[in-house]
Amino acid sequence: MEEGYKDKKRPSGHDISDTFDDPEDADGAIRPNLWNSADSPDYAPDFIELLQNANIPPKLLEAAEKHDVLDELAETVLSQHVSDNVLELANTASNTHYLEACRTADVEPHPARFPRDLPEFFIKFLSEPGDTVLDIFAGSNITGRVAQDLEREWLAFELQKKYLQTSQFRFMDIKEIERMQDEDQSGMEDFADIEPTD
Ligand SMILES: C[S@@+](CC[C@H](N)C(=O)[O-])C[C@H]1O[C@@H](n2cnc3c(N)ncnc32)[C@H](O)[C@@H]1O
Secondary structure: OOOOOOEEEEEOEEEEEOOOHHHHHOOOOOOOOHHHHHHHHHHOOHHHHHHHHOOOOOOHHHHHHHHHHHHHHHHHHHHHHHHHHHOOOOOOOOOOHHHHHHHOOOOOOOOOOOOHHHHHHHHHHHHOOOOOEEEEOOOOOHHHHHHHHOOOOOEEEEHHHHHHHHHHHHOOOOHHHHHHHOOOOOOOOOOOOEEEEE
């Protein structure tokens, strides 16, 4: 991101708008290069506040300020915190099974999918094989797919039926989807209608 970004629809289907990099207009989105921004000439962090938040002793802060090395201290201390606590994951895959399935069925993919590595990290971290993983905002159900791959049971809740329907692609062969398309000329409207179970 050092050279900025181009506001356009990505091959992955994500629509990156021209407000993406503007924190004022980002609607709660976190800048992708938050941690790298300390390198930017425009960024003027309050090193003392950052170091106080990281529980650096006041005497050390005073000494660093006196010797004009606050920025070096912040870089050393905070890079440890950041590398320990931040997952940096790309979300740019454009040739996944799910996307291929959506293209095959001629339906829009879910617009805000997570990269696979995100649920994978937390499922491995927080559960054991045989446990049940619940995602109450399942979207395209990458959580369920990863949970199943990692031998967990899973439950997926999703408000929008169209996302729930197409999430089933994650558990189907492309050939199976092609066959359904050929058989059902009415398109995807009735595809895999999901009825509540007992
Ligand atoms: C950011 S998306 C989740 C994306 C998902 N992790 C994936 O990778 O496909 C959030 C989803 O939550 C759904 N949602 C919002 N409010 C909900 C609610 N009250 N109950 C269930 N789902 C809801 C939205 O329709 C949307 O699909």
